[in-house]
Amino acid sequence: MELNVKQSGIERRILTSTYRKTRREKITKRVHELYLRNDIACGWPTCSKCSFDPEARTLADLNNETRSSLAPYKHVLIVDAQCVLKFIDVFHHEVFKNTIILQSVWNHVKRLNPAIYKKMNQLYLDGPSDYFVYMNEFSAETFVDTSASLPKESDLEENLIKAVQYFQLHWKNSGVRPVLLCSSDEVRNKIKPVFENSFTMIEYVKGITNATDLYERLCDLDSKEERGRALFPEYLSQDEMLDGLARGIYKKGSFKLSLENYLEANILFDDATQWFVQGRVNMNRAINGDTVVAALLPKEQWTCPEKVIRLRDAEEQQAKEMLEGSEDLHDEEGIKAAKRTKLEILPTAKIVGVLKRNWRSYCGLILPANIEKGKRFLFAPSERLIPRIRIETSHYEELRGKKIVVAIDSWPRDSFYPRGHYVRTIGVEGERETEDEVILLEHEIPHHKFPPAVFDCLPKMPWTPQASPERLDMRDLDICSVDPVGCTDIDDALHCKILEDGNLEVGVHIADVTHFVRPDTAMDQEAALRSTTVYLCGRRIDMLPDLLSSNLCSLRDDGPRYAFSVVWKLTPEAEILNTRFHKSLIHSRAALTYQRAQDLVDNKPLEEIFDDLVASDALDAKKEIFERLRISLKQLMALSKKLKVRRVGHGALQLASSEIRFDVDPTTGTPIKVIEKAHLPTMSMVEEFMLLANISVAEKILAEYPDCAILRRHPVPEQAAFKPLVELAKACGFEINPQDGKTLAESLDTAEDPKNPMVNTMLRMLTTRCMTQAVYFPAGTLPHTLYIHYGLAARVYTHFTSPIRRYADIMVHRLLATVINADKVHPAMLDRKRLVKQTDNMNYRHRQAQYASRASTLLNTHLMLKANPEKNPLDSFVIGIRKNGLQVMVPKYGLETVIIFPATLAKTDEEVLEIAKQYIRPFQKVKVKLELVEKNFRKKIEVTLVEPKIEGLNTESIEIGSIE
Structure with missing residues (x-):
């Protein structure tokens, strides 16, 4: 050794050389140096x-x-x-x-x-x-x-x-x-x-x-499983795949299974293009989310979706499932026969290899066996995009009726099912605690207790905010928050006052979370991992400890709070004259609900609004405060309406979604009743100023940090994505023009059916599904033309207004604080590689939180029907027609379900279904009966078509919650 380093514990050095041939046929030598230690x-x-x-x-x-x-x-x-x-x-x-x-x-x-x-x-x-x-x-x-x-x-x-x-x-x-x-x-x-x-x-x-x-x-x-005849092609070797990718013969993309048909999928590529895949053989054992390598089929083999609903729960018969290889390829043959009559073909591919598996542990139920005392069983994952998994166990009697966790080990070529193994038991199927745990596990929601190191980052109690030179003292302003009933993590508050020159000062005040969550601390790392608060029915999985989320950061009306404020000077016509940003100290006058704020705007007497406003020495003072807030809210309401008109005029879309909530018994967790969320003008009022704050902050941080500002974009949809919407609307006599956001918004406004107000709502819901989701990204990683937020018609946009529940907002707060010299730049804020990794995680966590929330709503629908069965048929609306079924929405529960019947009984012609001399059209009101039933230990909502009444029709229904 050249250096005398033996005293440091290094005994000797090993040098190894490797040789590699480059694409240009040159030989490169790499020397690896290893120091061996004796300590x-x-x-x-x-x-x-x-x-x-x-x-x-x-x-x-x-x-x-x-x-x-x-x-x-x-x-x-x-x-x-x-x-x-x-x-x-x-x-x-x-x-x-x-x-x-x-x-x-x-x-x-x-x-x-x-x-x-x-x-x-x-x-x-x-x-x-x-x-x-x-x-x-x-x-x-x-x-x-x-x-x-x-x-x-x-x-x-x-x-x-x-x-x-x-x-x-x-x-x-x-x-x-x-x-x-x-x-x-x-x-x-x-x-x-x-x-x-x-x-x-x-x-x-x-x-x-x-x-x-x-x-x-x-x-x-x-245990080893006997092998049979090969059902799938063999994968190419790693070298063959990489060589084919380099030569452009193959393409690498993400495998996405169809939500309607488990025998159809798309492969999504980085260049925003996609190839269609049809049939088990062409899918070649890929699982939803896998990174695959695909080859384009000859053009004469191209095809397109069948417009047939194929869901495993409806099609697979248990007797067939239990015999490996007993399923023939009748599905494949049906597809081949059908494709010859199709006109609108798509580029169609087959999978030749898998580069990266998206396998994880899955929750679900073990299915009963047809072979008595057998040890081989099929496991049905709760996630319906995942295939059945074959496992072997000697403990079927102990596991039946239980929600268990299973991991995939392999997927042999001679099996229709991947092979896996039992990991652990969660609990009894159908119990609230078990099902909540399944939702969190299935959507990979971090829900462990906060580690001790996180609590070590909290301030010692008692703690109170203090005035300081770097904070603007705004405690004299009449600030209030407006939130849903029961909200404890209050992120935002507002104020409005008339200035001497006749203009108005409006402030949006956001919880200053970054005062407590400093970069690279244990608390910051945990918040970055979680990235978002997850809201389930009757339960909240916080991104930050409760001391911060519901107390010290929450802008409650019980004392001063630290805030980050955006203050505008506006004309009475809502034109912005100037914008200021401050770290501030505020004192909210009231934590209002949307309904109470609306009652103030509507001039309802205070005694009727606040039933807890009892006589006291401070009664007159309270009344005076509420009257001032009434004036402020009316001014905010008037300004928000002008802001909205201007925003919609620029092409912003007003979309819709099915939103319900459950009143839950706090002791048992059982839902008592279901309530459809009513929209109040005060909701739009708050929304407009939150949007304005986000846009103002986005413009500010982008100007200062053009290469690393954290922004949020909503990609402009491809025109082809709107085709199902346009065709469905046309079948109902409406014309939808998706040329740009403005024409789309205008055509949606005119698509009204006086006899059926739900038509417009459903068109707006379907419009949402034609678009990709909005995503976070660091500025500088994309061309400026792609920064646009299509749905909001905003040139640039970010998230600033909810730092208690979103980590993206914390990152934005830190950047903005450095812009106004209220804080110093941390190296992590400028690390491009780290920012890309974090925004990817935020996008994933945000998406999974949405899906978990929908799954929780479906769970509560189960529990509600179990406790209070529906005796009468419910109004429902047809939102999709397929050759063998209907997609139906039940507004009362926000439930979307598929009613499947034999395709031989029905005919479809331009989105109109004819069955037993009955005609069913899109958006038509029908009546269905909901009933909670149990099949193969699985509880499901059975939906039966009641009106129109079709004699002799046997149907199968599949609950799908909200289509993701």
């Missing part, structure tokens, strides 16, 4: 040969001599890589306390299976002394030179042997021995001649008394 601790806490950092992780000195009859001495377990890959979901069991995972095993799992690596890493983090990682590849005593290009399995075995032999010698006088657990008899038989204490994992557990359940579970996980 890496073994992990045994009482080892006299090693020195330990007092804060470093160690093993525990356990008395496990009597644990297993195969190892009747104090011992530490060492596992091979296949043990981790195959049995990771049982490693949390106390039997496996004091396990060493070698660095070579750790890295192999990380390379081979990211999903299992994530579990392994979490297991390591959660167990303070249960698992120890030994850096064998950096230790001079255990290093194995693998530069001779041995097979990977040989490398792993050599590393295992070298490590266990080292531990055996190293611990000779420590009273502890290493025990090697192997994944198979084959590996054990190879190693046992050189290391006697080698056993299979199943052998070791079999030698443990009272571990029958664990033994049976390991046997289930280890």
Whole structure:
């Protein structure tokens, strides 16, 4: 060695060279330099040969001599890589306390299976002394030179042997021995001649008394399935895929399964184009969300969607499902026969390989078997875009009727179903606590308790805001908040006053969360991970601890609060004369609900508005405050209407969605009644000023930070995306013009049916579905022409007004604070790579929170119908017509469902359905009966068509909540 560094623990240096051929056929040489150490601790806490950092992780000195009859001495377990890959979901069991995972095993799992690596890493983090990682590849005593290009399995075995032999010698006088657990008899038989204490994992557990359940579970996980004829094409090799991508033969994209037909999908590419995929064979075992490599089919094989509803719950029969390969390809044949009559073909592709699996653990139910005393079962995931998963278990009787978690292991070519294994039980299907947990798990909502390090970041109580020179004292202003009933995390408040020159001063005051959440603290990291507060029915998963979200940050009316204020000077016609931004100190005069604010605007007497306004010494003062707020709210209302007219005139869209809420019993969590959210003018009033604040802040931070401002864009939809809307409206006699936002808004305004007011609402709901979702992005990562927010007709837009519940707003607050010199720039605010990663996470968390909220609404519909069955038919509206069914919306519950019937009974012609001499048209009012039923242990809402009455029609219904 050139340097004398042996005193630092480095013993020797290893140089290895690799050679690689470039695309231009040149040979490049890469030299890898590795320093081997002699001071890496073994992990045994009482080892006299090693020195330990007092804060470093160690093993525990356990008395496990009597644990297993195969190892009747104090011992530490060492596992091979296949043990981790195959049995990771049982490693949390106390039997496996004091396990060493070698660095070579750790890295192999990380390379081979990211999903299992994530579990392994979490297991390591959660167990303070249960698992120890030994850096064998950096230790001079255990290093194995693998530069001779041995097979990977040989490398792993050599590393295992070298490590266990080292531990055996190293611990000779420590009273502890290493025990090697192997994944198979084959590996054990190879190693046992050189290391006697080698056993299979199943052998070791079999030698443990009272571990029958664990033994049976390991046997289930280890079972091998017989293979049959290949049903799917073989995937291309990694090299073949990469070469084809480089030559432009194949394209890489994201696989998205159709919500209406599980035999159809699209592959979405980065350039905003997409290819259509139809049939199991062409899908080739891809699962929704996988990153796939696809090849375009010859043009004569191109096809288009069938306009047929195909949902697994309706089509799959249990008797068929239980026999592997018993399903023929009648679906494929039907598709091939139908495509010849189709005119509007799409570029159609087949999948030739999968680059990245989107597999995770799934919640759902195990389905009953047709074969008595069988061990192979199908698992039905709650997420209907995921296929059935075949698992093996000896505990069906214990698992039936329970919501369980299953992980996918593989998808063999000879099976219609991926193969997986049981992970854990959540609870009894249908119980509120179980179903809430399923919603959170299925949508990957972080809902763990806040770590102690987060609470360490909170201010010590009691704490009160103090006036300071850097804050504008605005406590003299009549500021109030306007929110839904029961809101405790109050982000925003407003004020309005008339100036001497006849103009108006309007302020939007937003909770100053960044005063408490500083960059790169434990609290900031947790908030960045969660990215959003998640609202379920009767439950809220906070982004920030309750002390902040419902108290210190919340702009309540019980004392002063820190705020970040945007203040405009406006003309009476709502023209902006100037805009100011301040860190401020405010004192809200009242925390109003939308209804109370509306009553003030409507001149309702105070005594009728505030039934809690009882006589007191301060009564007159309170009345005076409320009368001043009444004047302020009326001025805000008048200005907001002018702002809205101007915004709509520029092309902003007024869309619609089905919004309901449940009154929930606080003690039992059972919904008592369902309430459709009524729209009040005060809601629009608040919305207009929040939009104005967001736009003003976006313009300010973009001007100062053109390369890293956090913005929100809503892409302009492709004209083709509006085709279903245009055709559906045309069938009802309306013309929708989606040429641009302005023409679309104007045509929606004119699409009114006096006899059926719901028509316009449903057209606006369907318009929403023609668009992609709005997303966060860092400025500078896209051309300026793509910054636009289409739905709001805004050139630039961001989120500033809800920092208690959105991390994006926290990031924007930090940028704005530096612009007005109220804070210093943190390096993370300018790190482009980090910003892109964070905005990707925010987009994902925001989307999942929306889906979780919808799933919670559907759950409460279940619970509501269970507690209070609907006796009478309900008004519903047809929102879609297919060859074999109807898509129906039930406004009372915000429920969307599919009613399926045999396609041979019906005819469709230009979106009109004819069945049994009855005609059903889009948006037609029908009546349906809702009933909660149980089939195969699964509770579902059965929807029966009551009017129009069609004799002899047997239907199957599928509840789908809101179409995502």
